Amino acid sequence: MSNIQNIKKRFPIFENRSDLVYLDSTATSLKPKIVIDKIREYYEKYSANVFRGIYPMSEIATTEFEETREVVSKFINANNAREIIFTRNTTESINLLAYSLGRKILEPSDEIVTTIMEHHSNFVPWQVLTNEIGATFKVIDINEDGILNLEFKIKNSELLKKIISKKTKILALTYISNVLGTINPVEEIIAEAKKINPKIIVIVDAAQAVPHLKIDVRKMGADFIVFSSHKMLGPTGVGVLWGKEKFLNEMYPFMYGGDMIDEVYVDRTTFKDTPHKFEAGTPAIGEVIALKEAIKFLEKVDMKNIRKHEKEITDFAIDRAIAKFGEEIKIFGPKNIDDRGGIISFSFGKFHPHDIAQILADSGICVRAGHHCAMPLHTRLKVPATVRASFYIYNDENDVEKLIEGLKKVKKILI
Numbered sequence: 001m002s003n004i005q006n007i008k009k010r011f012p013i014f015e016n017r018s019d020l021v022y023l024d025s026t027a028t029s030l031k032p033k034i035v036i037d038k039i040r041e042y043y044e045k046y047s048a049n050v051f052r053g054i055y056p057m058s059e060i061a062t063t064e065f066e067e068t069r070e071v072v073s074k075f076i077n078a079n080n081a082r083e084i085i086f087t088r089n090t091t092e093s094i095n096l097l098a099y100s101l102g103r104k105i106l107e108p109s110d111e112i113v114t115t116i117m118e119h120h121s122n123f124v125p126w127q128v129l130t131n132e133i134g135a136t137f138k139v140i141d142i143n144e145d146g147i148l149n150l151e152f153k154i155k156n157s158e159l160l161k162k163i164i165s166k167k168t169k170i171l172a173l174t175y176i177s178n179v180l181g182t183i184n185p186v187e188e189i190i191a192e193a194k195k196i197n198p199k200i201i202v203i204v205d206a207a208q209a210v211p212h213l214k215i216d217v218r219k220m221g222a223d224f225i226v227f228s229s230h231k232m233l234g235p236t237g238v239g240v241l242w243g244k245e246k247f248l249n250e251m252y253p254f255m256y257g258g259d260m261i262d263e264v265y266v267d268r269t270t271f272k273d274t275p276h277k278f279e280a281g282t283p284a285i286g287e288v289i290a291l292k293e294a295i296k297f298l299e300k301v302d303m304k305n306i307r308k309h310e311k312e313i314t315d316f317a318i319d320r321a322i323a324k325f326g327e328e329i330k331i332f333g334p335k336n337i338d339d340r341g342g343i344i345s346f347s348f349g350k351f352h353p354h355d356i357a358q359i360l361a362d363s364g365i366c367v368r369a370g371h372h373c374a375m376p377l378h379t380r381l382k383v384p385a386t387v388r389a390s391f392y393i394y395n396d397e398n399d400v401e402k403l404i405e406g407l408k409k410v411k412k413i414l415i
């Protein structure tokens with residue numbers, strides 16, 4: 001993006017930390033001023049609870065809150081705002097599905113299919129659920145390039161037929177791997193999976209996709225997608241679950257209590273319709289309200305520009321910058337830049353990822369080291385941990401140059 005300096009100016013953190021090199025947006029993104037201002041606006045001007053009061057402050061808060069639901073719905077091209085449920089984060093959205101949907105439909109003879117590249121939050125809930133019910137948990141493997149072993153570019157994939165069958169109740173897969181950066185062709189996978197089993201329910205973990213790609217849930221063909229506000233310039237404490245209304249209507253509530261009930265008697269309770277049936281208790285009101293500002297910001301920059309920018313910077317980092325270290329650096333994930341997002345996980349010689357991250361941190365460079373909540377994937381890659389650098393709209397080639405300088409320093413110190 002040519003106006004990157006202008007974009008940076010919209011993020012107050014760069015004023016307070018002028019030499020910040022933030023390469024950890026996969027963990028959480030920075031926040032633009034308009035998002036921070038909106039939270040302040042709520043607390044300073046109409047800090048009331050939602051759906052309860054009939055006084056003006058509560059009405060304003062409720063209107064602002066419900067406006068975010070509309071904005072989110074349009075952003076991902078949902079059918080209507082009733083399909084948007086606010087949770088605390090992606091993890092809670094998936095656990096809600098495991099509890100309210102999985103427990104209802106899964107029988108011991110059934111299967112749940114996921115992939116080896118999942119974040120723990122789209123792996124452990126399904127593993128625990130299948131263990132509890134006595135059902136089968138199947139995991140799709142990757143090839144050496146960090147691409148799902150599905151021949152998914154080929155229609156009528158024989159491999160997919162071996163994995164997905166009429167017994168598969170749920171396919172839960174990530175859109176973009178938070179480690180490999182792999183962009184899975186979810187649209188094709190879903191179409192093929194539904195050909196093999198029209199009743200399969202597909203859940204897409206879009207935590208790393210919604211902040212970076214234009215998402216159209218109707219085109220994608222999924223039944224549910226989940227994502228987090230804090231990874232898309234929005235506040236922490238807000239997650240989104242989008243689901244087809246017909247499924248949401250049939251599902252159990254996840255939590256019980258205030259605001260999600262219709263009528264309560266001593267011996268029975270009836271519940272509200274979706275989405276309120278799934279939103280028990282007081283939500284993160286100011287944070288939900290501010291999420292719509294984050295979305296408006298992303299829309300203004302344009303998701304197509306964001307993807308283009310991240311592709312260019314990732315290409316620069318891999319091909320022209322990191323490549324200078326030769327075989328010392330091993331980058332995991334797809335070789336083809338079209339198949340990956342702005343995430344680069346790597347190992348560097350025999351240096352420990354935590355030592356690398358510490359030395360980079362001492363130079364003001366924020367990267368992540370560890371298994372990034374993807375232990376099965378790291379076991380598959382035969383490494384205990386990796387270093388991860390990730391890019392977003394406020395990063396530019398200078399950040400990559402600083403990373404390279406930092407890595408040179410790592411080598412000097414650790415050799």
Ligand SMILES: Cc1ncc(COP(=O)(O)O)c(C=O)c1O
Nearest residue numbers: 089090091119121178207208228
């Ligand atoms: C692909 C993916 N799924 C799920 C999560 C969990 O997100 P949260 O911590 O917001 O629940 C993450 C977080 O990094 C992620 O990258």
